[in-house]
Amino acid sequence: MKHRISAFFIALVATFVMTATAQNDRSNVLKVYNWADYLDLELIGEFEQWYEEQTGEPIKVMYETFDINENMLTEIEIGQEDYDVVCPSEYIIERMLRKNLLQPINKDFGPNTPNWLGNVSPFVVDKFQQMATQPGMQVSDYAIGFMWGTTGFLYNTRLVKPEEVESWSALYNERFQERILMKDAFRDIYSVMVCYANYQDILDGKVSRDSLVANITDQNIYKVEDALFRAKKQIAGWEVDFGKERMTQEKAWINVTWSGDAMWAIEETAELGVELDYVVPKEGSNCWFDGWVIPVYAKNPKAASYWINFMCNSENAVRNMNEIGYVSVIGTEEVMDAMTDDEIEETYDLSYFFSGIDGADSLHINPVMYPDRSVIERCALMHDCADKNEDMLEMWSRVKGNSLDTEMLTFIIVVFTAILAAIAWHHFKKWRKRKMRRLRLKEFTKKMHDKGRHI
C-alpha cells in the first residue's frame, strides 16, 4: 500500500512538472484572445489555410475568449500571458499604449501577399490617432480597429413615442417610472450624461463634446452624478447582459445600451412580434471602438500580424458582421455594397465613413449600424480615465445607491445582541459549573478531613 501511495505521488508531481513546462512548438501556434461571440468561427479554419498558403508554414489557432477588459489586462500585465493578438476596447488600448504593453505590427507581408490593412475607414484611423499617448506616436502602428458603435436608447416603438426619446431627458419622464434599464458601464454613461449636462454650453460653442468626454473634471463628475440621481426613479435596474431579455419581454421599455446590443435585440424581438428601435439622442453620446493589438509578451507576432491582415479583408469583415451583428471598421466599397439594402426607404450620409466612394452620401443602409453624419457628429471618443478612474467609480457607486435601511439595521443589531447574549450565557453557565464543582470539592475534602479526624 505504501508503495502504491508513493508511486501515485511521484506520478502526480511528474504530471505537474510536465504540464507546467510543456509547450508545443510555439511558432506553429497562434493564441487569439477575443470577446465571446465576436467572430465568425469558420474564419479560424480559413485563416489557418490562408496562412499556410501565404507563408508555407502550418499554423494552429488557439482561440480564447474573455468578458472583462480589465481582467484581461491584469492577465497580460501582471501574468505576462503570451497571447499573440488581443481585441481590447479603445480605452484599454490607450492604457496599454501608456504602459508600453504593445509591440508594433509588422506590416511587411512580402510581395505576394495582399495587404488589407488599408481597408480600415480613415474615420476610424483618425479616431484611433486621438488615443496617442506620446507626441509623434502613430497609433495605427500598434492597433488596427475591428468593430465599432455608439451608445443610445433602445426603445419599444409600441410603448414609447420616437419624440420622447429624442433627448436624454427621457430619463426624467415620469411616464417611464421603473421602465428604463441602464447599462452598468460607468464610462459610457458618463460620456453620455456629460454631454447632456453641458448641452447649453455645447450649443453656445463654448465647449466641444470631444473635449468634454476626454477631459474629466471633478465639476463634471458632480454634474453627472446629480443628473443620474434625478433619474433614479425611472431606472429599473443596472444591467450588463440581461437588458436585452427584459426588453424582449417588454418588462422594460427603454434600455440605455450599445448599438451592437441594440441590433441583436431588434432582430431577435422582430421574430417575436415586438418592435424595437434605436436612437442616439440629440445632446450627444460616445462612439466606441475595439481593435486588434499585439502585446509585448506575444511569442508569435508574425502570425499575429497576418491574422490582423486577414480580418481586414472586406469579405471577412462582412462575414463577421453578419455573424455577430456589430459593425466593422472596414470602409471599402465591397463592404458598402454588401451592407446596403434597397428595402430601406430612407437614405443616410455615410460619406465620412465610406470616404471617397461614390454614392456614399445617400445610402439605403441600416442607420442603427451605420449612423448618419448628423448623428456621428454628436458622438465623441471615450478615453482612458487614468487618474480619474477612482473618482468615477466612487461616483458610480454612490449613484447605484445603498440599501441599508432602518429595518435591516435593527434586525442586524437584534441578531448580534442575541448571539452575544447566547455566548455570554454559555460562558456564565460554564463559570457557574466550575464554581459549583469547586465548592463541592471543597465540601467533600472538608468532610473527609473531619471524618479522618474522628477516625
Next chain:
Amino acid sequence: MGKRSNWALPYIIFMAIFVVAPLLLVGYYSFLDNEGALSLYNFEKFCTSYDTINTFIYSIGIAMMTTLICILIGYPAAYFMANSEYGTPKVMAMLFILPMWINILLRTLSTVALFDFMKLPLGEGALIFGMVYNFLPFMIYPIYNTMQKMDKSLIEAAQDLGANRRRVFRDVIMPLSMPGVYSGVVMVFMPTISTFAVSELLTMNKIKLFGTTIQENINAGMLNYGAALSLIMLIIIGLTSFFGSDDDESNETGGLL
C-alpha cells in the same frame, strides 16, 4: 492524544502554499496606493466611505437572514430525513443538492423567469429567496449527517428517565446536533456575503452586496482597493468566528455533563 494532530500536517502545508501565501500576495497589493507606494490609503478610503460600509453592514444583514431562514427550513428537513420513523427514501438527501449542479447563472436566470411568471416583484425578497435557494443544501447536509449518527441509546435513556418528547428534543437531540448546525452556519453565512451573481440578477443590480463592490473594483482595474476590501472583510468576519468558536470543547462532551 499523542501525535495524531500531525495528521493535519499535509493539509497545513497545502494551505500555507495555496491559501496563506496567495493571501499575502494579495495583501501586498492592498497596501499599495494608486501610484504603487506603500501606504494605508486603501484602508483609510474604506473607513471614510459611507457607501462601502453601508453595503458591508447590509450584506451581513442579508447573510444573517439567509442563515436563519436556512436553519429554520433546513433543520426540520434534516431531522425528518434522518429519522427512519418518517419513512423518507434514502436518496432524498441527494435530491437537495441536485439543483446545484446546474450552473448558477442559468439557475438564477430561470428563478428570474419564475418570478416574472408568477408576477412577483424582483428586489430584496427575491434576493433572500435566491440566497436561501442556493445555500439550503449546505445547511441541510451537515445537520443531516450529525443526526444520522445520533446515539439512539441516549434518547432511550432520556425517555426511560421520564422525559417527554419535547424535553428529549430540547435537552438531548438539539445539543447533540449543534456541531452540524455550526458547520452549516459557517458554510452558509460566509459565502453569502461574497456572492454577487444572485443579487445582480434578482435585483437587477439595484441592491449591492459587498461581493459586488469588490468585484466592481477589480473589474474596473482598481485591484489594490478590491484587495484591501476583501482583506478587511476577511479580518472582521474571520476574527468574529475565531472568538465565537469557544463552544467547541463543550461539544466534545456532548453538552450533557
Next chain:
Amino acid sequence: MKKFFAQAYLWLILAVLYAPILIIVVFSFTEAKVLGTWSGFSTKLYTSLFAGNAGQALNDAIFNTLFIALVAAVISTILGTIAAIGIYNMRQKERRVVNFVNSIPMINPDIITGISIFLLFVFLGLSRGMMSIICAHIAFCTPYVVLSVMPRLMKMNPNIYEAALDLGATPFYALRKVLMPELWPGMISGFILSITLSIDDFAVTLFTKGSSGIDTLSTFIYADARKGGLTPELRPLSSIIFISILTLLLIINYRANKKVNNNK
C-alpha cells in the same frame, strides 16, 4: 399522521427548489433565445446541441469540467478527512488558528481566491494551466470537506481508534476499518459538495487557466453571457445532465429498496 406532515414538508421544499429547474427543462423545448419567452414547441436546440454548433469547444469544456471536478473532489476529500482528524486532536489554541485559515477560502470572494492563486503562480514563475486550476479547486473545496467531516468526528466515540490499536491493528488498518466507516457519510457529503463547487466555479478558474486554452463549462458559459445572453443550447444541455442524474438516483433508490425488501 406525523409521517404525512414530514413527507409533505420535504416534498414541498423540493418542489420550490425544482421549480426553476422545471422552467429550464420546459424552455429547452422552444427556439426562443430568451429564457421565458415561448415561441412554439421545437426540438431545434437539442439537435443543434449535438450537431456541434459550439460543438468541439463545448465537448472539451464538459470533459475538462468533469475531469477537474473529480480529481479535485477526490484529493480534497482525502486531504480534508485526514486534516479533520488531525484538527480534532489539536489543542484549542492551535485548533482555532487552523480553523480560521481553513475558513479563509470560504469567506473570500471567488475572484480574490482566483487572483491570489494567479499571483502565486506568477510569483513562482510557473505558467497557468490544468495544474493551477486543480490546485485552486482543491484549495476552496477542502474546507467544505473538513466542515462536513468534523461533526461526525465529534459524535464519534474517541476510544474505538485506541481500542483498535490496542488490539494490534496498524494505524492505517485502524483508519480504514474503524474510522472511515464512522466518517463515511461526512466524507460522502464533503465529496459531493466539492464536486458541486468545482463544477459551478467561474471566477477562480478564470484567473487560473491562463492562456492554456482550457475552458470549463462555467468559463465557457460566462464568456458567452455578455454578448448575446446565455447560449440557448445550454438549456437542453442542463436538462439532459439533470434528467440523467435524477434517473440514476431513482434507480439507486429502487434497488436499495428492493434489497431491503428482499432481506425482509
